[in-house]
Amino acid sequence: MSEVYAVRRTRLRERCNASGSTAALVSRPANVRYLSGAAPGNAVLLLGRTEDVLVCAQPPDDRVPHNRPDEALRLHVMTGIGGDPAVEAAALAVAQGVDALAVEEHHLTVTRHRAIREAAPPLRLTGVAGAVEQLRVVKDEEEISCLRIGAEIADQALGELLESILVGRTERHLALELERRLVDHGADGPAFPTSVATGPNAGRPGHRPTDRRVEEGDFLSVCLGATYRGYRCEIGRTFVIGTAPADWQIELYDLVFSAQRAGRESLAPGAACRDVDRAARQVLDSAGYAEALPVLTGHGVGLEIDEDPHLTPAAMGKLDACVPVTVEPGVHLPGRGGVRIDDTLVVRPEADGGPELLTITTKELLAL
Amino acid sequence: MSEVYAVRRTRLRERCNASGSTAALVSRPANVRYLSGAAPGNAVLLLGRTEDVLVCAQPPDDRVPHNRPDEALRLHVMTGIGGDPAVEAAALAVAQGVDALAVEEHHLTVTRHRAIREAAPPLRLTGVAGAVEQLRVVKDEEEISCLRIGAEIADQALGELLESILVGRTERHLALELERRLVDHGADGPAFPTSVATGPNAGRPGHRPTDRRVEEGDFLSVCLGATYRGYRCEIGRTFVIGTAPADWQIELYDLVFSAQRAGRESLAPGAACRDVDRAARQVLDSAGYAEALPVLTGHGVGLEIDEDPHLTPAAMGKLDACVPVTVEPGVHLPGRGGVRIDDTLVVRPEADGGPELLTITTKELLAL
Incomplete structure (x- = not known):
């Protein structure tokens, strides 16, 4: 070593x-x-x-x-x-x-x-x-292995939370419970402050948990990550609370999912960072959400949670193989809430099967 | 406001x-x-x-x-x-x-x-x-009130932990539980990463929790604080696990307690920071622990957890009324463990009753 x-x-x-x-x-x-x-x-x-x-x-x-x-x-x-x-x-x-x-x-x-x-x-x-x-941008396989284990830990913590009863619990408590589970499963600690956002808060990038309680009909968006041997990964998912999502929730979710998929699918060695950003962004843009868009749709991860490269409209540079990045578009509608979907992936050549998804929790819209 | x-x-x-x-x-x-x-x-x-x-x-x-x-x-x-x-x-x-x-x-x-x-x-x-x-050094009564509430929250979180069963639990879990309780009682969050140190780790300044489990006969030292409306306080206590402390534990505890009391009692408007440090330090020094001493015996708190003034041998300057400081001497014996006792106090003139103790959890040596 x-x-x-x-x-x-x-x-x-x-x-x-x-x-x-x-x-x-x-x-x-x-x-x-x-x-x-x-x-x-x-x-x-x-x-x-x-x-x-x-x-x-x-x-x-x-x-x-x-x-x-x-x-x-x-x-x-x-x-x-x-x-x-x-x-x-x-x-x-x-x-x-x-x-x-x-x-x-x-x-x-x-x-x-x-x-x-x-x-x-x-x-x-x-x-x-x-x-x-x-x-630091291009990782070796040992570094990627630490990120992969971190992602597994985050997936486990999130999966356990989904099996518990959520209605009535506050954003703060859910965030603390997720962080406890990360440590339970072997993380050094959270990779960044865990974000749990309910109802009108859902989908806000970087939302800090409040005392708002989960209610029936809410969107619930969660963003967390584990640090494992110093390496930090990130996963974000959005759920609906209750038996059946409303039509506007399904539509918004499908849209953000399409944007996130477009971003993921454009990850390849040699791809321009701004093109990956554009792939995700234009799906949201063409649906009329230009105003609601975040400043970036993804970023590198590693020993820090926010590293080069940055996936933004003004980004210079291209992706290389073995670069781990997040793809995390989202839409937040003030007063109503919103959707974020966030994965950590490693850029890999087509011959190796294309981008490697580290955070494997389902991206179907779950009603909890 | x-x-x-x-x-x-x-x-x-x-x-x-x-x-x-x-x-x-x-x-x-x-x-x-x-x-x-x-x-x-x-x-x-x-x-x-x-x-x-x-x-x-x-x-x-x-x-x-x-x-x-x-x-x-x-x-x-x-x-x-x-x-x-x-x-x-x-x-x-x-x-x-x-x-x-x-x-x-x-x-x-x-x-x-x-x-x-x-x-x-x-x-x-x-x-x-x-x-x-x-x-920022001298606080107004509104700022001190935030620190006082933060200290109450930390006292509550610590008090509840002491009522639970500790043997067999890991440092990490105890630290996470303390942080959850801080938020339960209304803190914005922890004021700094909670430190829980058992057995040979006990008494180490800034110890980061590990997977070591609490054992019978251990020293257990805990340092935590709440952030309340942005203001950060700090409390540290050391306990013994089991029915009766060993003689060396009692001796070491009494010594650190005496040093901490000497520091507290020398807090007064106009007192030189280095004299407060010396008051605490010389108790430990004269008992032969010169080598084991920390670099500082206290520091200011407020919007940051480590502010001016600093209580060190080389500190310049004097204390004023309405300056909140920690007094936190400790001794750590490599391989054996040690004791830290840490309070947040506000410097007050004699006429107002002398230093105001914000963190009121008992400093008797408790066997848990």
Whole structure:
């Protein structure tokens, strides 16, 4: 496993060297974990000239086997109180004879950046831009396997909830119960705050659960995900409460389902991100819901729940094989509610069977 | 209520004017909420020359009555996708004739800071440093009332847990149950990830719950808090599982209790933060636990769970009346476990009865 991290660091080093920096300082926690295996206590990674060093404020917790720093890295645990590992790492870079250090300007605050500059004045600070985020886009099979297990856990948690009585329970309680079930089934924790939306709240993207209770006739939309060994997946489904959905509910559901299917079916290596977005969006658009549309119809997932690529009308770039993304169009009608359907899939070539669906809970409209 | 926010903004404006800036851009979410009443969707606050504007990417959610933007503020909801409210606010500042804009350099990333500079080139960007954080240190009675209710909720959740059977249950499940109870009793949510630590984990600061089960003879340390109307409190207690604690457990508990009491009793307006820290720390130090000591023995709480002031050996500054702080010394013995005792208190003058204890769960050593 250790080799994986060394290979990733080599790829980053090549990018840095190509842009004229002899060393890099990685501070964004997900990036540190990607390159080091773990990011204990505000750790930063120095990709040095002579040696790579993981600098952390506290020693790593060695009780979690799959969250330990790569043993090939030198571990530098700070002494003293309140110091910034990034500043300490810059001093180590100077000691290694580094002259130009590439830093994550999209993560470091202005104040931290200045502290690094002032603590290590011979260093010239350059930017590493989103180099690590770019490396993270295409996943290896081990990473995809973590996402797959996370998706199974989310499917299980959701499936159990559907077997219980829902009417009369609040959005908050249903969300908490889902999160408990995620942990029951082996998740590190929820991948993001679980969203449960009932009645007029249903279909609102990013809805935070309230004390509203589930009622007969409601739409109920649920969005949850598990974190498994650091990897985060996402599933969203919408149900109807009661014996029979109303006509407008069936129509709206079928429409969002068609949009989501169009998005899923357009996932392929080489497909433009904006074309995937358009495939889903135009189904809703042509039915007259242009106003009600969300800003994105999907996004990458991995060590963070919202990664590159983004499926939006203005997105640049194309999909590659082995990129996990969500496809999650939805419509919310103010005062009435709405529908969201959200899957996590891995882009795969046609020869391998096309997009791999990780979240397999049914997308039939269930009346609960 | 609206006046409270206007008064706070006036105080910040006075500080900015004193340092030569005609306007300020507040981006740290807790600071935006403090000055505006709410921080919807990445909102930033422009404290302008002619008008104050809350700039947000999405319209505020008006369903939560105590989390709405101050109506005295102009609300500017962005159109389009993916824009940065901070960049938009800088353009509004230019339109108001602002020449020098003070920004939160300790919150803005280097990349965002550059985007603001490039989008509004006539603006000279200066720093507002921690001005809003400083304003937030001393709370008004309405803020303290929110903390008091949050503390009551945490006490209730903890009290109910103590009445249930604990042996055989995992740290994770106990933590989830506590969080469910916090919400049951009216919390917005947990104030921070609930920590439940058993046996050798007990007493570790910031311990993340594992699958270890509670066993007879364990120390069990629990740290939790409620968020109520945005305000976050904290309580930590340590218990013994079984009929009778061992001698070493009683000794260690009494020692930490004495240290915590010494810290509490030294809270007073005008007391130096480092003296409060020393009062608690020297009890543990003189018993030979210098090595096992945490970096801080307490910190401020409010809209964030970790605010100024910090009770550490190197802390500058003194306490004021109406400053809520935690007092939370602890000792962790690797392989054996340990004790933490953590209260949230409000600094009050002697004439008002001295420090006000918000978290009132007993600190007797309970055998459960």
